[in-house]
Amino acid sequence: MKTTLPPGPRWTLPATLRLIRDPYATLRELRAEYGDLVTFPSPNGRVVLAMTPELVKPIFTASPDHFGAWAVGTTSVVLGPRSLIVSEGETHKRDRKLLTPAFHGARMRAYGDAMRTLARRRFETAMQPGATVTMQDVTTDITMDVILRTVFGVGEGAAFDEGRALMGEIVRGMSPLLFFSKASHTPLFPPWRRFVRIRERFRAWLDARIAEARARGDEGDDVLAMMLAARYDDGSAMSDDDVAAQLVTLLFAGHETTAIALAWAMHWLGRHPDALALVRAEIASVGIDADPEVIAKLPYLSAVCDETLRLHPIVTENLRMLRKPLALGGYTIPPGIGVAAAIGAIHADPAIYPEPDAFRPERFLDRKYGAFEHLPFGGGHRRCIGAAFAEYEMRLALAVLVDGWDVELVHRHERPVRRSVTLGPAHGVPVKVIGRRAGLRAAA
Numbered sequence: 001m002k003t004t005l006p007p008g009p010r011w012t013l014p015a016t017l018r019l020i021r022d023p024y025a026t027l028r029e030l031r032a033e034y035g036d037l038v039t040f041p042s043p044n045g046r047v048v049l050a051m052t053p054e055l056v057k058p059i060f061t062a063s064p065d066h067f068g069a070w071a072v073g074t075t076s077v078v079l080g081p082r083s084l085i086v087s088e089g090e091t092h093k094r095d096r097k098l099l100t101p102a103f104h105g106a107r108m109r110a111y112g113d114a115m116r117t118l119a120r121r122r123f124e125t126a127m128q129p130g131a132t133v134t135m136q137d138v139t140t141d142i143t144m145d146v147i148l149r150t151v152f153g154v155g156e157g158a159a160f161d162e163g164r165a166l167m168g169e170i171v172r173g174m175s176p177l178l179f180f181s182k183a184s185h186t187p188l189f190p191p192w193r194r195f196v197r198i199r200e201r202f203r204a205w206l207d208a209r210i211a212e213a214r215a216r217g218d219e220g221d222d223v224l225a226m227m228l229a230a231r232y233d234d235g236s237a238m239s240d241d242d243v244a245a246q247l248v249t250l251l252f253a254g255h256e257t258t259a260i261a262l263a264w265a266m267h268w269l270g271r272h273p274d275a276l277a278l279v280r281a282e283i284a285s286v287g288i289d290a291d292p293e294v295i296a297k298l299p300y301l302s303a304v305c306d307e308t309l310r311l312h313p314i315v316t317e318n319l320r321m322l323r324k325p326l327a328l329g330g331y332t333i334p335p336g337i338g339v340a341a342a343i344g345a346i347h348a349d350p351a352i353y354p355e356p357d358a359f360r361p362e363r364f365l366d367r368k369y370g371a372f373e374h375l376p377f378g379g380g381h382r383r384c385i386g387a388a389f390a391e392y393e394m395r396l397a398l399a400v401l402v403d404g405w406d407v408e409l410v411h412r413h414e415r416p417v418r419r420s421v422t423l424g425p426a427h428g429v430p431v432k433v434i435g436r437r438a439g440l441r442a443a444a
């Protein structure tokens with residue numbers, strides 16, 4: 001076992017700027033330049049990137065006590081120290097166990113109708129014939145509505161409008177720097193001042209929702225109601241502070257990601273009329289108003305979503321901090337170094353995905369990809385807790401859109417750009433609305 005770290009670029013600034021500018025290409029080039037394990041000099045410390053499924057496996061299967069969370073210093077100030085994203089060890093295990101039932105596949109049946117109804121409501125307002133609509137704006141509205149309804153239990157009325165406005169303000173005013181540098185957490189930095197001001201108002205709104213949910217008892221079918229009803233192994237419940245931290249986490253982790261994925265899916269279907277026709281035929285075979293479970297399991301629609309997340313992983317590296325030495329590809333990586341699966345590189349590996357730059361949903365029908373090969377939701381003990389939720393929402397919202405409207409892409413090419421931790425299409429996928437499709441008119 002080698003005690004040195006794997007090779008990689010030397011200087012933080014040029015390497016980071018390169019990764020920010022073109023993350024997908026940079027990950028591939030790093031692999032070509034340095035090999036399957038690359039040490040990357042990130043601003044938050046050195047990270048060993050695993051570029052193959054074989055090297056990802058030891059990371060995802062090692063015992064959780066090898067790892068802590070990444071960039072805890074900055075992220076915990078924004079999301080709260082008990083947020084699932086930054087908690088570690090026993091705390092992470094306990095909280096994750098408490099939250100998991102609300103995101104279990106079986107729960108999706110309860111959220112499916114709301115997801116479809118809320119998607120339809122937003123599309124009906126936005127998709128006026130002749131209008132040019134930025135897909136990511138509409139899909140962001142949808143994913144926020146869905147979080148409000150399914151996580152916070154607020155479907156309409158004054159609390160909904162207020163929550164929607166506050167969430168919009170928080171997200172619009174947010175600077176990626178707040179997640180990357182503690183130096184930005186100063187009253188001298190306007191986005192921080194703005195964030196602190198809105199955070200207080202948002203906390204008051206959250207407290208009102210928590211109080212309402214407590215008063216309702218455990219009758220609600222939303223994540224908040226389940227969180228309040230859940231008990232740790234010792235019989236205790238989550239405190240209001242901890243509930244609030246997880247709610248904010250779910251908002252941040254759960255809306256922009258799915259909104260971007262939906263915008264990319266529409267981009268690729270816009271470029272591939274053959275694939276669009278297949279999705280539409282599949283939806284028509286069951287009817288758009290079929291049980292959400294039936295829609296969410298349609299094979300070609302699912303393959304379109306899987307292929308979209310392969311071509312455009314929204315998180316390109318899932319970082320963890322090593323707390324114990326880890327044996328990896330002939331090296332012993334010491335504690336204090338980050339490790340990550342280079343999701344963007346693995347998804348672009350021609351040995352796993354022939355013609356990796358082509359949009360070919362069929363590949364997911366022809367072959368079953370393993371957990372270390374197709375990993376848009378990361379993996380191991382920190383795998384995205386909302387993966388089933390995101391997949392369900394993506395399939396239902398995309399089905400409503402393609403079944404209901406004809407659109408034309410404004411740009412045939414969209415460049416991915418890094419926003420904060422996520423990557424999204426540079427223009428947000430603007431489309432020209434041609435009009436309503438006959439199928440939905442007949443059903444309406």
Ligand code: HEM
Nearest residue numbers: 085253254257258261315318377378379382383384386390
């Ligand atoms: C297409 C949409 C989404 C993508 C691509 C995505 C991707 C990811 C990735 C890559 C991670 C890191 C996993 C790792 O470290 O191995 C993650 C973590 C997480 N995601 Fe998602 N996510 C999506 C949607 C959602 C949704 C809808 C929710 C909740 C409503 C959610 C909640 C979370 C949480 C709480 C974590 C932290 C889990 C932990 O550290 O234990 N995500 N997500």
